Amino acid sequence: MTDTIEISGAGPAGLAAAIAVAHSGRKARVCERREDVGKRFHGDFQGLENWTTEIDVLEELATMGIEASFEHTPFYAVTCFSPDGVPREFRSTQPLFYLIRRGSEAGCLDTSLKQQALDAGVVIRFGEKLHRLPSGGIVTQGPRRADAIAAGYLFDTDMxxxxxxxxxxxxxxxxxxxxxxxxxxxxxxxxMFEDFHKERQYLERCVEYFTEKVGVRMKNPRRFGGGGNFSLPRTARKGNMLYAGESAGFQDPLFGFGIRWALISGVEAGRALAEGDPARYEHVWKKRLRAYHQAAATNRWFYERLGERGYATALRKYARENDARAWMKRAYAPALWKKAWYYIMASRGNKPLLQPRENCDCTWCRCDRRLAQAG
Incomplete structure (x- = not known):
């Protein structure tokens, strides 16, 4: 393994990995194929969830060496409309999530992480993509498959x-x-988790719906879209090459709140390589993330079978809870029955996208293609 740890991809996982490497006293070099960080996004809001653990997510990030220098607004309440149009408020005394922005603008998560990495001495090369890591490294190239998509509008408003x-x-x-x-x-x-080809139709329905329910006022609307992959891998390691973030499938299968998982996996991958112990990464991500993924995937299995009447019943039931953060924490909490159901039912048909191959240094395996061309 070389003195400089190579990282492919400058998303949250890749930059978090680079920061962790630098804080461990090693050199890190990040290669990003786009011309800047956050180019998949345009200043759109996302939620940094704060319910899977008792400790506040910002405190957890601080223990990992990630500063909350990005703009973040705590939200303590969400108004949720059931299929019959009934609004139900879910509230907590602690933040349910922190609203952050994604993109290359000042104040966004991506630009904040970039600056933290640069301040720590990390070298970032834009316009370059690593296809191979013969000496090992960390792969954080984002999702390779869309298991869910988001289609929407960004806009200015006086709301x-x-x-x-x-x-x-x-x-x-x-x-x-x-x-x-x-x-x-x-x-x-x-x-959306299915029927992707009709995203425009569903989006316009959403605009009409929220206009009717809350009086949406959009100025300068701009379209955006994206996708996410949440297939849990059997392993996120290929020798001295480690996969983190959505390149490994570390994403919340229930509702897609995966930023926290990306940052955690990036930091742990960076620490493991910096300490010369890549095998430790397997142990850490399986201990910290796998059980939560299995619980969320099991929840999704049941969620997808609720139907309109089931959604309404579930919202009516959980609206009676005094603290939304507490019941969300219980919903996401690992349990033996959730693990069992995951292996029996929830994981069926969810083929892991990441399947590392031995004796291969591709960041994303192209060996079969090269063999076919050689033949």
């Missing part, structure tokens, strides 16, 4: 700050629609 969601297969098949407004900016989207 009051607020977070809204709508659960209905007529708006977002097996997913949810959402509207996030903060400090004069807004993001409205449909997050």
């Amino acid at each position: 009051a700050d607020g977070a809204y969601a709508a659960i209905s297969d007529k708006l977002a098949p097996k997913g949810y629609a959402y509207l996030l407004v903060c400090k004069g900016r807004g993001t409205l989207a449909t997050c």
Whole structure:
């Protein structure tokens, strides 16, 4: 292994890995194929979830050496509309999530992580993509498959700050629609888990719906879209090459709140390589992330079978809870029965996208293609 640890991809996982490497006293070099960080995004709002552990997510990031220098607004409540149009408020005394922005603008998560990496001495090369890592390294190239997609609008607005969601297969098949407004900016989207080819139709329904329910006022609307992969791998290691973030499939299968998982996996991959112990990464991610992924995947299996009546019943039931963060924590909490159900039912048909191959130094294996061309 060389003195400089190579990292392919400058998303949250890759930059977190680079920061961890630098903090461990090693050199890190990040190669990103785009011309800057955050180019997949355009300032759209995303949620940094704060319910899977008792400790606040910002405190957890601080223990990993990640500073909360990005803009982050705590949200303590969400208004959720059931399929019959009934609004139900879910509230907590602690932040349910922190609203952050993604993109290459000042204040976004991506630009903040880039600056932290540069301040730590990390070298970042834009316009370069690593296809091979013969001496090992960390692969954080983002999702390679869309298990879910989001299609929406970014806009300016004079609306009051607020977070809204709508659960209905007529708006977002097996997913949810959402509207996030903060400090004069807004993001409205449909997050879909099937029927992707009709995303425009579903998105326009969402616009009409939120306009009717909360009086959406969009100025300068801009379209955006994206996808996510959440297939749990059997291993996220190929010799001295480690996979983190969505390159490994580390994403929340239930609702897609995967930023926290990306940062955690990136930091742990960086620490493991910096300490010369890549095998430790396998132990750490399986201990910290695998059980939560299995629980979320099991929850998704049941969620997809609820239907409109089931969504309404579930929302009515959970609206009676006093603290939304507490019941979300219970919902995501690992349990033996969730693990069993995951292996019996929930993992069926969910073929891991990442399948590392021995004696291969491709960041994403092209060996079969090269052999076919040689033949």
